[in-house]
Amino acid sequence: MKFKKFLILFLLLFCQSKKNPTFKIFFIDVGHGDAILIKIPNNKKYFNILIDGGERRYSKNILIPFLENEKVDTFHYIFVTHNHSDHLGGILEVLDNFSVSNLITSQKEDTKRLYLEFLKKLHQLDLKPKKIKIGESILLGPKTKIKILNCYKEGDDENNSSLVLKLVYDTFHFLFTGDIEGKKRKESSNVCRYTEKFLCERFNKELKSKVLKVPHHGSETSLTDTFLKLVSPEIAIVTAGRRRFGKVILPDTTVILRLLKNNVKIFRTDKDDYFYKNAPGDDHILIEIKDNKFICQYYHSNLIF
Numbered sequence: 001m002k003f004k005k006f007l008i009l010f011l012l013l014f015c016q017s018k019k020n021p022t023f024k025i026f027f028i029d030v031g032h033g034d035a036i037l038i039k040i041p042n043n044k045k046y047f048n049i050l051i052d053g054g055e056r057r058y059s060k061n062i063l064i065p066f067l068e069n070e071k072v073d074t075f076h077y078i079f080v081t082h083n084h085s086d087h088l089g090g091i092l093e094v095l096d097n098f099s100v101s102n103l104i105t106s107q108k109e110d111t112k113r114l115y116l117e118f119l120k121k122l123h124q125l126d127l128k129p130k131k132i133k134i135g136e137s138i139l140l141g142p143k144t145k146i147k148i149l150n151c152y153k154e155g156d157d158e159n160n161s162s163l164v165l166k167l168v169y170d171t172f173h174f175l176f177t178g179d180i181e182g183k184k185r186k187e188s189s190n191v192c193r194y195t196e197k198f199l200c201e202r203f204n205k206e207l208k209s210k211v212l213k214v215p216h217h218g219s220e221t222s223l224t225d226t227f228l229k230l231v232s233p234e235i236a237i238v239t240a241g242r243r244r245f246g247k248v249i250l251p252d253t254t255v256i257l258r259l260l261k262n263n264v265k266i267f268r269t270d271k272d273d274y275f276y277k278n279a280p281g282d283d284h285i286l287i288e289i290k291d292n293k294f295i296c297q298y299y300h301s302n303l304i305f
């Protein structure tokens with residue numbers, strides 16, 4: 001009899017945990033580029049959110065199968081941080097394969113082929129990007145919101161026009177920064193200019209976040225001291241490829257050292273090894289929040305490392 005009671009209790013708890021989806025963020029390995037899937041629990045289902053889609057050449061073999069494997073059919077929101085191909089490229093395939101309720105872009109226009117193709121696709125699908133303003137918040141449930149901290153401002157170049165998004169889930173804060181910059185090459189990290197300066201002045205202490213998606217794949221032109229100090233993250237996610245990007249190696253060593261000096265734990269989609277032999281798509285970084293417990297770890301072919 002005792003065993004029967006125990007069994008019923010166990011089954012109840014098991015069903016309960018099955019029924020209640022957990023908050024998840026996936027940083028998908030798409031080589032050099034960003035592709036971030038956020039799953040926010042909503043009445044035993046999920047609000048699916050995508051920030052960027054990586055390069056187009058990885059969408060068919062990596063991004064789309066990954067999203068299908070995560071049982072995504074509709075995106076509540078898609079954010080395209082800016083128009084560079086390592087962020088916008090894969091979005092075109094996503095629009096072909098999934099339904100999208102809301103689309104938000106940086107609002108900077110472009111004349112390049114990829115952007116024009118993107119506009120054509122939006123026209124075909126009768127999908128209009130939502131107009132947004134800096135400082136605006138999108139509510140996604142009683143304890144979840146996304147605040148827009150940056151979009152295109154007059155005079156911004158492509159990188160600095162990136163959407164910057166602050167996601168608040170319960171007591172956990174996340175900062176997504178696209179490819180914003182804070183200094184010129186070879187300049188000291190004490191300097192703070194461009195969009196990092198704008199964010200520090202406008203949002204100051206509000207930048208503080210547990211998790212920071214490191215701007216611009218860890219380029220030496222980003223993550224200045226002032227910006228890093230205000231965000232003050234515990235965890236930094238670097239989205240970088242395993243190959244040289246032109247003449248530049250990303251992430252830049254000075255950026256990694258700056259994070260380590262500030263005791264920030266680093267997770268990289270290229271997994272700490274510049275010559276790592278696996279192809280993009282073999283792994284991802286997963287953040288999960290379950291019963292107020294925060295977990296961040298590497299996954300490889302659905303197995304924990």
Ligand SMILES: [Zn+2]
Nearest residue numbers: 033084086179
């Ligand atoms: Zn980029």
